[in-house]
Amino acid sequence: MNQTEVFYRQVLRIRRVEEEVARVYPTDKIKSPVHLSIGQEGVSVGICAALRKTDVVCPTYRGHALYLAKGGDLNAMIAELYGKVTGCTRGKGGSMHLIDVAAGVLGASAIVGTTIPLAVGYAYAQRVKKTDTVVASFFGDGAVDEGAFHESMNFAALHKLPVLFVCENNFYSIHSPQLARQPHANLCDRASSYGVKSEQLDGCDVPELYARAQAAVESVRAGDGPRFLECMTYRFREHVGPNEDFHAGYRSREEAEPWFARDPLRLLGQRLDPIVRTRIEAEVELEIADAFAFAESSPFPPSEELLADVYLEAQ
Amino acid sequence: MNQTEVFYRQVLRIRRVEEEVARVYPTDKIKSPVHLSIGQEGVSVGICAALRKTDVVCPTYRGHALYLAKGGDLNAMIAELYGKVTGCTRGKGGSMHLIDVAAGVLGASAIVGTTIPLAVGYAYAQRVKKTDTVVASFFGDGAVDEGAFHESMNFAALHKLPVLFVCENNFYSIHSPQLARQPHANLCDRASSYGVKSEQLDGCDVPELYARAQAAVESVRAGDGPRFLECMTYRFREHVGPNEDFHAGYRSREEAEPWFARDPLRLLGQRLDPIVRTRIEAEVELEIADAFAFAESSPFPPSEELLADVYLEAQ
């Protein structure tokens, strides 16, 4: 497969998984808030392509895309959304707390900003252990207003830790537009003030993003210290839940149109032979159908699970 | 009195008060940690000269200088250090929690960084009340690493609040030099990243500081939004306590020498006629002696004070 095919396949797979989640949602089989990344998948795919399997990512509650792009287990994700014991957290964390340690997906958090210092600490451990693992911390444009972001940037820069900070700027924090929260919209300036090299990138152009991410990851891995990438993107659905929300009034469909036109899936699809596309689509559908079937047929956790694993006790 | 005389008198008064505190300290009459600002007085004096009586300042635990420069009651301060009921907090707060609401000195806090958002909130109240009060928030070079600093800058800039942020950069947080905490020593860059105009100023040159502060305060009062002033200064004594600590090893006397040479008291004194100086000195000594006598002769709070004023109940 060539690179475009790989990217197309990944973006499509995430898109279709989330569309299926949205389709199933009204049946109430997924009893969980879902923060869909439809429209934003390009960022996760482009960045993860630049990472090694042994590298690690820290997602947010809007983490389906990153989980899948980094190689998280699809079956375990869907089962998790269904609350099944075969889920990636055994039904205890739901959509907002996806994790797949084997794939290098550290746990996601529902508290905005909390995983940023976790990524930095994970990177500090790599420094002590002398590995060349890179840690990518993902967060939104809202999260950068949390003090934890600054404290984390300062410390990561101070120790030149191997962290790639990835801000998915979708211009909204829930219904609040960026300029209602930030006097100065250029988030790269915040990173630069710690001496962290930063760039603003187009989150819809996956191949370009990949190229820039590769350079950044290389520099981070070489020990040049953290990098900050602000990836401009757009959320197509409501903040939480399966639907569109252009009727709600806080943003207009007109504002979204240019983003629809630059939908990463569309941009990649245009560059592929329709026959190839059809083949990829068919493969993806099969895999997704299997995952939902797996989730449907999996059992719920038994009652003993309620009090299991609060602590890890030495055997 | 001309301006130099006024400045000299103020710096001298603060210096001599703290020297007296240090002198009395070994008698154990002041049973309280003291964070002396000897060497740093110029900052408080220069900035406060640019403020109106109705303006407000938020000090830190290293707040003797600012309290006095803003017009805080000297008797109440010394009595407070002595733990007397005539103290500015009735003996309940000690050196780290000076307050004089009438003089526009908001309470100091022993938790680094906590008063920064308080200043911003106080400024927000001025906006709602449509006053033209300016709020000056003072903090150290260590405090700017707290998330609260960033969150406060962002919010103040967002609403163009009338806040003057004053960083007293004395290059140390306790025994930790700036570059052990901050990868990038230019703190103005942090402020600028929120679109806040910022300048690095010489904290030893009081007249110059005053001139720059005046311009900044004017712009803040005019509604142009917050300003950030990084004032370079140096702490002559140990972090907490009455003594010098150049023997401790974390900094050398050689490092301090240039600062001793540029001691704001000395710089101002050089510009005055010795006769004038002697007169001022005599006046200051009298006032200080009175304050210590007041403290000595004041009573300790009665036992009922232990549980008084935990709450304010409507009468």
Add this chain to the structure above:
Amino acid sequence: MTRKLSYAEALLEATHQEMAHDPSVVVLGMGVDDFRGIYGTTKGLAETFGPERCFDTPLSEDAMTGVAIGAALGGMRPIHVHIRMDFVLLCMNQLLNIAAKARYMYGASVSVPIVVRSVIGRSWGQGAQHSQGLHSLFMHVPGLKVVAPSTPYDAKGCLVQAIRDNNPVMFVEHRMLHFQRGTVPEHLYALPFGHARVLSPGTDVTIVGISYMAVESLRAQSLLAEVGISAEVIDPVSLLPLDVDTIAASVAKTGRLLIVDTAWTSCGATAEIVTAVFERLGGRSVPFRRLGYAAAPCPTTKNLENLYYPTPATIAQAAHSLVRGDKQPWQPRSVEAPEVVEFKGPF
């Protein structure tokens, strides 16, 4: 006087009326001015009173708490709203180190009249970080007040009181309470703190239900009535100060005490109430039980979540065993609360 409002509507009315009446009242918090308006509890305030008096905040809970406190020092009466109580963990420094202490530490020269509203989440997979009832953390700290009304009537009266109170008040809500309906007078009234409410009298056992657990305890009372047990259900309403008198008087009468919290029990409000009641009763001891969250983070999957919380059935069962002893086991009907069943967001 028989006008019915939801709990959420009662909160909005209280805020609206107080804002109209006192220009120093301001509302801040993430989303207070959006079209959802914190489940409707702040809806329209920005439009009516202007964006200066009802404003959205950046994701900066720590500093925004400081801003609220600073605004209070500057003469405002801010209401800081958190859509989940879990987020107040970011505000602990300002709340405990400044708000709770300012009046005392500054020798009575200032006061901090702020209200911190926060909502305990539940249902539909909220999970470990969107479900915590953390009121006991605040009950530990002198200088704070903590209230957690369960009825729309008390919600309005307590919020008005909280706004007028000159001290920092933690106003604890529960997502499932927002849907409760009840009689709420239109006029402005304030309910002084420190008064528990006997929601429904009884003779055999005292059930103290905190926040939403007051509602569940009333349901348990019905179940108990079916087997001839008469439970007195008390809503403490005010947790700090706590009305120990009312609870202790009830316990002196019924001789049995069950406390149910929407929180963990260790060092929780349940432990405090047991201890305070026993202190008040002097030498006398009575059989007691405390119920709360399972001693674990909250799981998301429905079947485990159901086991996580006290329910009318488990409450009734605990009361039953206090009254009849464990030798007479009883399995009440299991009633799942309609608001829990129906809830699917918005979050």
Add this chain to the structure above:
Amino acid sequence: MTRKLSYAEALLEATHQEMAHDPSVVVLGMGVDDFRGIYGTTKGLAETFGPERCFDTPLSEDAMTGVAIGAALGGMRPIHVHIRMDFVLLCMNQLLNIAAKARYMYGASVSVPIVVRSVIGRSWGQGAQHSQGLHSLFMHVPGLKVVAPSTPYDAKGCLVQAIRDNNPVMFVEHRMLHFQRGTVPEHLYALPFGHARVLSPGTDVTIVGISYMAVESLRAQSLLAEVGISAEVIDPVSLLPLDVDTIAASVAKTGRLLIVDTAWTSCGATAEIVTAVFERLGGRSVPFRRLGYAAAPCPTTKNLENLYYPTPATIAQAAHSLVRGDKQPWQPRSVEAPEVVEFKGPF
């Protein structure tokens, strides 16, 4: 076996030995590598083990807690040191929302072996923000462990256990304990959590003293002995998990319970212990009292500060009244603790 160390030296030795033995142990916190070394408890670690394994942090408690947790997720066993417990209020979000929940919320795929050391301040005008004992806030939260040893022997053994424990452990110290001396074996030993220690046996009343209050309770025991009252003094050592068995067995024997904390009482460890003991005793009730900080922020002036804390005299008096009733008033000698008298810093 008769080698004596101070509590501070015991902590340093525990850390030093564990760092030598396990390369994943790292120490972080403000001032851990300076010449004071957190009252000597971290002195020399940076020199011996290098600046990567013992490092100063910027004033960024929130993120540094996250960094410690993240490092633990990455395979380290970090010890995060706070020179005052009051500063952990900046860390509540990471500790309660992440550290306490990670193992459960992530379905057992990770664990968070961190130790958070923090020191309760006292004396010489520490004041409202440098004196808080906040352990009960952490005792409320499943997923955390909380220990507060009072002897040098237990300090070493518990710190070793805390470091080896696979869960987040809040290690609570008290500034006045650092000066205590006692026998500490040189070899490396770990003391499992969940075990209270009977510091000194007695028959008439059980006094449970938490952290530094164990020391003050032993002094009270001497005062009581002078009037013929035999007090059993118990140090719970481990607060979560709590060894209710040992305390309840003592209370079953003595028939009286006094709990003394270096913290406020409302929703505090004292309330939890009373409640847990009464649960364990089944129907039986005993006279009890709880003592702690006055219900106020801590004042700075010495005469008020003296009234703020339980002292050997007030502890003895409370125990006396439990044993002899209030009708026999007694005024014990007032002994001010030497470590409190002598303390003038460093802070």
